[in-house]
Amino acid sequence: MAYDQQLQERFYELRNTIRQQLFSHLNVEQFKAVETGAGPVLCLAGAGSGKTMAMVNRILHLYIFGPIYNARPELSHGLNQEEIELMENWLKNSEEMGTRTLSPQVMRLINMEGIQPRSILAITFTNKAAEEMQSRLEALLGEKAREIWVMTFHKACVRILRREITALGYSSDFTIYDDYDHLQVIKKAIASLNLDDKKFTPRAISSLISRYKCELKEPADVLKKALDFWQEKGVQVYELYQKELKKNNALDFDDLITLTVKLFSEHQDVLEKYQKRFLYIMVDEYQDTNHAQYRLVNLLAEKHNNIFVVGDDDQSIYSFRQADIRNILEFERDFSRATLIKLECNYRSTQRILTAANEVIKNNTGRKQKVLWTQNPEGELLIQYRAADEKDEARFIGEKIFELGDxxxxxxxxxxxxxxxxxxxxxxxxxxxxxxxxxxxxxxxFYERMEIKDIMGYLKLLVNPSDSVSLRRIINVPRRGIGEATIQKIEGFAVEQGLSLYEAVDKYTEIDKSSKALKEAAGFVRFMEKIKEEAKDISITALTEKILTETGYIEGLTKDNTIESQSRLENLKEFLTVTNDYDEKTSEPSMSDFLSQICLVSDLDSYEDEQNTVTIMTMHMAKGLEFSNIFIGGLEEGIFPHSRSLMDDELEEERRLCYVALTRAKERIYLIYAKQRNLFGRRSYNLPSRFLEEIPLGLWEEYKRVSTFFETSYEANATSSKGTALMLDYVLGDKVEHKKWGQGVIVGTSGQGEEIELQVAFPGMGIKTVLARYAPLQKVQ
Incomplete structure (x- = not known):
């Protein structure tokens, strides 16, 4: 068929212009990351450099234009003037209104060599990041975006294992044990070996097991290499722990990754199935991957080599979670033809903040060279404050927060x-x-609260009756008179008969019908079987309400009528909001999927920035967040850097942690160190942190109090007329009202000047101590 040459040339010209317009908001390096679609790519993305935008637009480019852009693809149909006008009108509207969302008609016209969305796997480290990316993709691609797997490592592995885990001898309705559940299994294993749980603490054993799993080492691999008695016994606990998990048809978080690697390594047909599907693999926060995750990515990518990893070695701060910085530093060794792209333009912070961060991090040797810069203003100088002690540090921070409010x-x-x-x-x-x-x-x-874990226990047991941890938790909740001695009898019977604990409850109660506790246990099993039948026809929300009502759980809390029980009732109502949200938004809701989603919620997923409160958090928790004003406290040797992190590799990670803390700030940073500090029950006198010395003089100024007479005792900055006037406003016995705690009575006073404290008794809340100068109090006449 002979095409109209003029229309064809115009089409190619418009298609190219539309492509330029679609990605015109990206900088040069971001666009390079977007259009480099084929082969291995390492994208070093500095803090605040717009890596999510680059990843989202890279997927858009792959979908429309394919992995390698062809300016003149072969046309499969004849063109008409209407189609040309559609493209021209979109360009005109885009230039006038700044929109970059393609209409379905224009998308179909220019999408000639694009790839199928279902062939893309995009891995993030938090559900929140996955949801943000998915939302942006849906705005650009519409329903097609739902075919892309945009999810965390753990969620992707759950999805694969639900379909394939029978090959490893598990059932597809496996339970995912959270931190609490898996510690119960470890405690049981420690007790089985008659070990002292003060020497072999469950937390320490948990860390050991996690380390082995992240290194893809099974008990048999490490037992012969144990360095000492403690490690030898720790490996024995690991072995027992793993057997118990399998008996319960349960997996812990590390298993989700390691068993997927095991599945792919031992079952070539399963690996090929997923290699065939995922032609293009993208991994965010690659510097935070551990060895098991590294191996998983490499297995999936080894056939097509289309792997795009984004990360920042300068933000690798999770070695205590087994993250291995070598994964990102050695990517170009693993993939010899890799393309290296650096995103160094920062869109978050002022230049002074970035220069300070650059100056600190350049002292590390184990890193890839990059320098953050910005087109933002130079900004204010960083403020450094030498506090007398931790109380003065807190006082300074509080005062600055009030000043910033003004x-x-x-x-x-x-x-x-x-x-x-x-x-x-x-x-x-x-x-x-x-x-x-x-x-x-x-x-x-939220999901670690007692009442939430109780209702989750019921739901988990419905899906997986082999889950003995959940059964143990709820068999006597609410109280049914089933004590520990009864449970141990049933457990012994289960071991003798080779039954699960749930099966054993039913069988054992048939043997001994005289015990009241066993009758209650039999009643519990009958209730669970009844609920299991009813669950087939009702929503998860309706089922949850039914369990809470029919067990008497709600009735018990209502009768208690305490502040604690009211709080627990509110939490259960919030849980019903979660179930209802899932029921409404999920096309094919299932209890297994719901429980998986809940179990995979991470710390950062729960961060809400709508609350108008000051946030106090560790630097590790702050990664991925940003604030206009950042206060960094405790900048002293022994605290930061930490006294346990002074060896070369550890010190470099502490410096990366400082870099992360500095790059959270958009406008202002306050750096505080104390001359003396009471911490961990002892008073210490520490030198200022070496990280302070690494920030050049021209970037910061020292804050000094005007009226300091005694440096070591700020309280000695005695009375002020304002403080005296404040004291005259309040006398013992005055009734006052507080915005949060309601009405109360002043029962005591202490301090002087601006530091006058009031002790106020609030009904139901107890006695609260507040500073008269700041407290939101009003006198009640």
Whole structure:
């Protein structure tokens, strides 16, 4: 067929212009990452350099234009003037309105050598990052975006294992054990070996097992190489632990990765099936991968070699989670023809902040060279403050937060970053006294609360009756009179008969019908069987409500009528919001899928930036977040860098941690160190951190108090007329109202000047100590 030559030339011209317009918002290096679609690519993406944007647009480019852009692809049909006008109109609207979303008609016209979305696997490290990427892709690609696997390592592995794990001798309805569940199994294994759980603590054994699994080492691989008695016994616990997991048809988080690697290594047909599907593999935060994840990616990519990894070696801070920085540093050795792309333009911070971060990190030797820069303003000087002690440090931070508020900053614009959780105590005390709303990020998580784990136990047991950990948790919740002695009898019977604990409950109660506890246990099994039948016809939300009602769980909490029980009822209502959200948004809801999603929620997934509170968090928890104002406390030798991290490799990771902390800030950074500090029950006198010395003089200024008479005791900065006036406003017995705690009575006072403290008794809340100067109190007449 002879095409109209003029229309054809115009089509190629417009197609090329549309491509330029689609990606015109990217900088040169980002666009290079986008259009380099074939072969291995290492994209070194500095903090705040727009790596998510690059990844999303790379997928868009692959879908429309394919891995290698062809400016003149062969046309499969004749062109008409209408189609040319469609393209011209889109370009005109795009230039006028700044839109980059293609209409379906234009998409079909220019998509001539694109790849199928289902052939793309994009791995992220948090569900939150996956959801953000998926949302952006759906805005650009519509429903086609749902064919792409955009998910965490763990979620991708769960999806594969649900389909294929029978090849490894497990059932596809396996349970995923969270931190609490897996510690119960470890405790049981320690007890079985008659080991002292004070010498062989469950947490230490858990770390040992996790390390072995991330290194893809099974018990038999390491037993002969044990260095000492403790390690030898630890490996024996590992062996027992793994047997118990399999008996329960359960996997821990590490198993999700290691068993997928095992599946691919031992079953070539399964590996080829997924290699055939995933022609293009992308991995975010590659510097955080461990050996098992590295091996998984390499297995999937070895056939086509179309692997694109994004990461920043300068932000590799999770070696305690078995992350191996060598994976990113040696990528070009693993893939000899790899293309290296550096994203060094930062869109987050001021130039002064970036220069400080660059100056600190350049002292590391084990890194790939890059220098962050920005088109943002130069910005303010960093502020350095030498505090008298930890209380003065907290006082300084509190005052600066109030000052920033006067300049228009919100509480949520401020974050205090600390090296260890123990540093938060003085900060919390000060913030409570001064009425600064705050939250400790990384505290008890929603799904770790007792009532949530109880209802989750019921749901897990419904899906997987072999799950003895969940059965043990809920068989006497609410109380049914089934004690530990009864459970141990049933466990012994289960071992003798080769039964699961759930099967043994039913069988054993038929043998001994005299025991009241066993009758209750039999009733529990009957209830679970009844619920299992009813679960086939109702939603997860309706099922959850049914369990909470029919077990008497809700009734028990309602009768308690305490502040704690009310809080637990509120948490259960929130859980029902979660189940309802899942029921409504999932096309084919299943209990297994729901439980998998809940179990795979990570710390960062729970971060909400809508709350107007100051955030206190460790530097490790801060990775991936950003705030206008960052306070870094405890910048002293022995605290940061940590006293246990002074060897070369460890010190380099501490420096990377400092780099991460600095690059969280958009506008201002406050660097605080104390002359003396009370921490871990002892008072120490530490030198300023070496990281402070690595920031050149021209980038920071020292903050000094104007009225300091006694450096070591800020409290000695005595009275002020303002403080005296404040004291005159309050007397013992005054009734006051607090914004958060309601009405109360002043029962005591202490301090002087601006540091006057009031002790106020609030009904139901106890006695609270607040600073008169800051507390949101009003007198009640």
């Amino acid at each position: 300049k228009g900053s919100s509480y949520q614009d401020c974050a205090v970053l600390i090296r260890t959780n123990a540093q938060s105590r003085a900060l919390e005390e000060r913030f409570m006294k001064t009425g600064i709303p705050y939250r400790i990020f990384g505290g008890q998580k």
